[in-house]
Amino acid sequence: MTGIVTQQIELRINGETVSASLEPRTSLADFLREQQMLCGTNIGCEQGVCGACTLLVDGAPIRSCITSALSCAHAAVQSIEGFDDDIVMNQLRAAFTAEHALQCGYCTPGMLVTARDIVMRLPDADDERVRHELSGNLCRCTGYVGIVRAVRRVLDARRANQGAPLDEATTA
């Protein structure tokens, strides 16, 4: 292989349509961080193990370090910068603060995206299931206890509310 070839891509990032030119080998994480200046997505292992780079593509969590940006053409990408108006994410952020669910913060963007997926997809999850679902996101600071408690807090708050729309005032 000789020479660097670039290809065009169009996709949606946090609600906005973006066109860009990139090398095919560019991972989605590198594309966001280095070309879109969205550095909230952290890169840890670059082999799909640690979960730090987890974000949403078409509403589902994925590993952005082992997913090429080109393979996300025409998809809707939601990175940690794109959740300001998201009720569940705001509940989780408050709960992470209340439960001391982060120290250095490196795993936190990926943790929050995974936690949001647990809350949305598994509203009846017990602690064991929460731990199982979090097993793909590594945190070297907290020992996970605070993180599990934070997810628990949001699950319980939403359960107590029984489907009634939650606003900021009712969060953790």
Next chain:
Amino acid sequence: MKAAIYHYAKPATGENAIDLVAASEGMAKFVSGSQSLGPMMNLRLAQPEMLVDLRGIAALRECRNEGDTTLLGACVTHAEIEDRKIDDGTQGLMPYVARGIAYRAVRNRGTLGGSLAHADPAADWINTMLALDATFLVAGAHGERTIAAHDWMTGAFTTALEADEILLGVRLRRLSSGARWSYYKFNRKPGEFAEAIAIFIDDAQTGVCRAVIGAIDGPPHLIANARALIDYSDTARLDSHLNAAGLEPGSYEHQVHRVALERAAAMIRENRKQP
């Protein structure tokens, strides 16, 4: 690390995909979810000059209940199987297995066909498909062919698939409503590749009673008639199957596989007593 430089194409038909790879003189690779190939490329264990993305081919996402059989397209994701978004003809076995594959973020992207073509001996589908006696549907430059489950995997990370052939999907005989199964995977951390896998399927209505010893060095080991093993899983009987699977007596691998086989046998035996 970052992947080495490569070209990328996402054709809309299987013919185009096969042509692209055939023209590459062995330097192109097919890809779907890239959840195994992606890490290998980042580690530069794999450095293909071109990736041909199969996810644009609608035919590879086709799944249907065909009466006695189920067709599963190669590009169906683990998460879609886990969530029962496609018809499950296995009485819950495949959704159960899917839930134990890696992590949700990987399952959202990784595909059934990708896992089967990668053929990691410690992966879930490669072992499950042998237990289910799947038929592999393959297309290449010279047309389509089928490959039987026991001929699919020829060694670790090696299949009967030619370099310019693609896996279209698998066809499974549907398990009857009275069928029982058990699946035991041993790993130290949820989501890891297995250190040992044992699978039993007992379907009295179709006369199928099979077991598989998986996550061994090469292709999984099939026990075509597992009746006696279910009814009497004594040490001598377990050991004879483990030895036949090539596991060295006294080794750690032999021990963890024995525990997996014993527990899977107990699970299916106890299930049978339940209403």
